[in-house]
Amino acid sequence: MTNLEKYNAAFxxxxxxSETQLPTLTYQSVQSWDSVGHMGLMAxxxxxxxxxxxxxxxxxxxxxxxxxxxxxKYNVVI
Amino acid sequence: xxxxxxxxxKRNLGVSCTEIMIEKDDHVSCVDKISSTLExxxxxxxxxxxxxxxxxxxxxxNGFVFVEGSINFHLNVKDxxxxxxxxxxxxxxxxxxxxxxxxxxxxxxxxxxxFKTDRILxxxxxxxxxxxxxxxxxxxxxxxxxAQVYKIVYKEDSIGFFAFxxxxxxxxxxxxxxxxxxxxxSGLGFATLRKPIEESIKRGGRMISTYVSTxxxxxxxxxxxxxxxxxxxQYVFVKHTK
Numbered sequence: 001m002t003n004l005e006k007y008n009a010a011f012x013x014x015x016x017x018s019e020t021q022l023p024t025l026t027y028q029s030v031q032s033w034d035s036v037g038h039m040g041l042m043a044x045x046x047x048x049x050x051x052x053x054x055x056x057x058x059x060x061x062x063x064x065x066x067x068x069x070x071x072x073k074y075n076v077v078i
Numbered sequence: 079x080x081x082x083x084x085x086x087x088k089r090n091l092g093v094s095c096t097e098i099m100i101e102k103d104d105h106v107s108c109v110d111k112i113s114s115t116l117e118x119x120x121x122x123x124x125x126x127x128x129x130x131x132x133x134x135x136x137x138x139x140n141g142f143v144f145v146e147g148s149i150n151f152h153l154n155v156k157d158x159x160x161x162x163x164x165x166x167x168x169x170x171x172x173x174x175x176x177x178x179x180x181x182x183x184x185x186x187x188x189x190x191x192x193f194k195t196d197r198i199l200x201x202x203x204x205x206x207x208x209x210x211x212x213x214x215x216x217x218x219x220x221x222x223x224x225a226q227v228y229k230i231v232y233k234e235d236s237i238g239f240f241a242f243x244x245x246x247x248x249x250x251x252x253x254x255x256x257x258x259x260x261x262x263x264s265g266l267g268f269a270t271l272r273k274p275i276e277e278s279i280k281r282g283g284r285m286i287s288t289y290v291s292t293x294x295x296x297x298x299x300x301x302x303x304x305x306x307x308x309x310x311x312q313y314v315f316v317k318h319t320k
Contacts, residue, residue: 027263028262028263028296031295034267034296034299034300035265035267035296035299035300036268036296036300037299039161039265039268042163042265043161043162043163046163055166055167055170055232058163058167058265059265059266060264061265062263
């Protein structure tokens, strides 16, 4: 599984979305990406990439695209 | 049926308001009484216990509009839940009682439209300013009655607040809470529930009792995720008579 596939799978399983919805996805743009959903997504990403996100990065993770930039800090290139 | 002259809404909203609490065993004819005797009031709010479809139907026939469900959540503080990730974040989030300048910041945030699912804000007969004024006055009134208001802090930033009071021997009621606009999309919303739990525990409290509107889906989810359970549900209907 590539990093992109793992990244997409985290969003799809956390928010019950289709892949076509992901590029424009932002926090609260769908009902399932709320505070509870956000923590679920962060936990799945930490497990998938075997990383521990800094609290600032958890807070800044506001969109699908922003998340790609954040993961670069952890040597995860999407 | 209990009838309450909500005189404070005249100051808050500029309208006379009567609140009616329907009780479980009230006869459906009580709706006729509401309609015939209380229409001198500008704004009527009726709260109906679940399962009274006869009253719901009669209210609708009499021009009342359903606006929300009001859920009373209870939590025994020993049953409070945080996920491991929330626990990690919670460890770097603190809270403290507000100063005067903190309260000014809070009131500014409220006036900027902090509460987006409020039934007053969503009501086309009221304005954003009226909705905000009502919240600000509510907090000021409660402070005058010995409630406390706390700021929630992440690193150096105030991210939100909770307002809190004791309502029983070991029962606390966080009656209002929220995140400030800058942090609305941060995932830190859990802290607005968690910090009142911590303050209750600190004071020797056993139970939290609070109310959430069914219009506020994220906050409903947050309560169930942190271990709250539904104690009571009421339907809320309103009518503008003028």
